[in-house]
Amino acid sequence: MGKHTVQLKGSASEDSRLSAYFKALGKQKMLMLMSLPFLAWVIVFKYIPLWGWTIAFQKYRLGRDIFDQAWVGWDNFKYLFKEQQFYLVLRNTLVMSSINLVMGFVTAIVLALLLNELRRIAFKRTVQTISYLPHFISWVVAANIVQTALAPEGIINVLLLQLNLIDKPVLWLGVGEYFWGILGVTEIWKNVGFNTIIYLAAITTIDPTQYEAARIDGASRLQQMWHITLPGIKPVIVILLIMNLGHILESGFEPQYLLGNGMNVEYSENLDIFVLKYGIQMNNYGLATAAGMFKTVVSFIFLIVANNLAKRLGESRLY
Numbered sequence: 001m002g003k004h005t006v007q008l009k010g011s012a013s014e015d016s017r018l019s020a021y022f023k024a025l026g027k028q029k030m031l032m033l034m035s036l037p038f039l040a041w042v043i044v045f046k047y048i049p050l051w052g053w054t055i056a057f058q059k060y061r062l063g064r065d066i067f068d069q070a071w072v073g074w075d076n077f078k079y080l081f082k083e084q085q086f087y088l089v090l091r092n093t094l095v096m097s098s099i100n101l102v103m104g105f106v107t108a109i110v111l112a113l114l115l116n117e118l119r120r121i122a123f124k125r126t127v128q129t130i131s132y133l134p135h136f137i138s139w140v141v142a143a144n145i146v147q148t149a150l151a152p153e154g155i156i157n158v159l160l161l162q163l164n165l166i167d168k169p170v171l172w173l174g175v176g177e178y179f180w181g182i183l184g185v186t187e188i189w190k191n192v193g194f195n196t197i198i199y200l201a202a203i204t205t206i207d208p209t210q211y212e213a214a215r216i217d218g219a220s221r222l223q224q225m226w227h228i229t230l231p232g233i234k235p236v237i238v239i240l241l242i243m244n245l246g247h248i249l250e251s252g253f254e255p256q257y258l259l260g261n262g263m264n265v266e267y268s269e270n271l272d273i274f275v276l277k278y279g280i281q282m283n284n285y286g287l288a289t290a291a292g293m294f295k296t297v298v299s300f301i302f303l304i305v306a307n308n309l310a311k312r313l314g315e316s317r318l319y
Helices: 002-027 029-057 075-082 084-117 121-136 139-149 155-162 176-203 208-216 221-245 254-259 271-280 285-312
Strands: none
Touching: 002 029, 029 075, 029 285, 075 285, 084 121, 084 176, 084 221, 084 271, 121 176, 139 176, 139 254, 176 221, 176 254, 208 221, 221 285, 254 271, 271 285
């Protein structure tokens, strides 16, 4: 009898939760309708193309129907994991992604904190505009600017020679070991201003009375940033970190392709260029698809692990 009563109570509570859930959905029906176009876009352009993953298990040839291809099973994956070049580009991808992740987060947060402390609105807007502008420059133009600045007669070598820091011009893009650092600085220059927008928006949600109370207690501006601003935007930082970890194997394509050359190829070539060079250009579409599948699966694992880790630590998470 007691067990039966507990089951009835449990089912009643579940029914009440479901009814409350559907009532909440009914109140947000306009938001749900507005999300339908985005949902349709995701299904059409993200989920339906997953059918193309079957190419990874085929010896795919153009001009034939996808069902009229020679099936090779896991051969493309076996070849991929035996290829020494694959591990080289995997290393480059992870290193460049980590550099972009760490430097991008730190510089964007620091710039947002500094901009928030500016009291002269005109100067603040000027700095924001200047820092945002490079984001809207195409990578073709940006790469040309970087190549010109780093040329033997470019402004970087001229300044270093004037300061007596080097004895002769350096061919910066001709030394592979320099490429990761050059790419990291270029990514910051191009994207740091735009990345601060989210953090500046998050800062505006912090209760101003907290700053007033801190000033009354004698807290300096640096202490206010450390004890109020940073904790206030911590949930946004965690969410963005989780999302970026889901793209850990996507270090970019345009900057590596445009700034890379035969002298720095061992450090500039990443997974996307590997797919283009050893897959598509050599008509080995099965290998290219296998590499793409590997990237997607690993990124998905990183996303799940990061989200669960944030959940265990009691931080904000995606779901």
